[in-house]
Amino acid sequence: MIRLEGITKEYFMGDVEIRALDNIHLEIKRGEFVSIMGPSGSGKSTLLNILGVLDQPSSGAYYLEDVDITHLRDKELAQIRNRHFGFIFQSYNLFPELTALENVIVPLTYAGKPKAERIERAKSLLVDVGMGHRLKHLPTQLSGGEQQRVAIARALANNPTLILADEPTGNLATDQGSEIMTLLQKLNSLGTTIVIVTHDPGISTYGKRLVKLRDGAIVEDRAIAEIKKDA
Ligand SMILES: Nc1ncnc2c1ncn2[C@@H]1O[C@H](COP(=O)(O)OP(=O)(O)OP(=O)(O)O)[C@@H](O)[C@H]1O
Ligand SMILES: [Mg+2]
Known part of the structure; x- marks a missing residue:
């Protein structure tokens, strides 16, 4: 589904060059559930933002379904995102x-869905994530875990083939974090490809594959089942 070839991302702070990503080769296939880990500053968010075409690399190529989308215009990239x-x-x-x-x-409004369909679809998504009883609550009237479930329903609105999540459980208590990860696992078992960034080794094991970054480079890339077998 996605192939990154020799992706590098550099930032310039005055004269100082910061290499956030250094020659990343990464292939993500349909149906995968990838956890990205690594120390703070190792490039995890930069990589996720490039995967989600929220940001463009300094060099290297991005293939989506074997099409090189590296040099598309902002408007076309926004369409791909949506x-x-x-x-x-x-x-x-x-x-x-x-x-x-x-x-x-x-997001259903942005996609131009008719009003009645928008309401029906949004309700059904909220029911799916266990939030059918909180439709009229404002975010401040919801717990962190509940807010994240609403955010997941929103992310699912236009049937994405890929979900990208940066520290989705970072602000949650352990039990709420596990609920969110169980929900993501269920979505993955139904066919959605998922990539998450996490600091938490326990959270990473909800995925099927672990990619570890250090100083902007991939230092490990293994199946979680293999890692568990070795442990
Ligand atoms: N807009 C920017 N301008 C300059 N440097 C940046 C910018 N964004 C990120 N960096 C630098 O690039 C490196 C990678 O940052 P990134 O945010 O990807 O790290 P991370 O692995 O997500 O860290 P954390 O776990 O703390 O979220 C860091 O050294 C950071 O300081
Ligand atoms: Mg980050």
């Missing part, structure tokens, strides 16, 4: 003045 990707963030990023239902409706 059609193919769903994003989940550590801080949920819900609109504070909108209810749970309205938050999930937002």
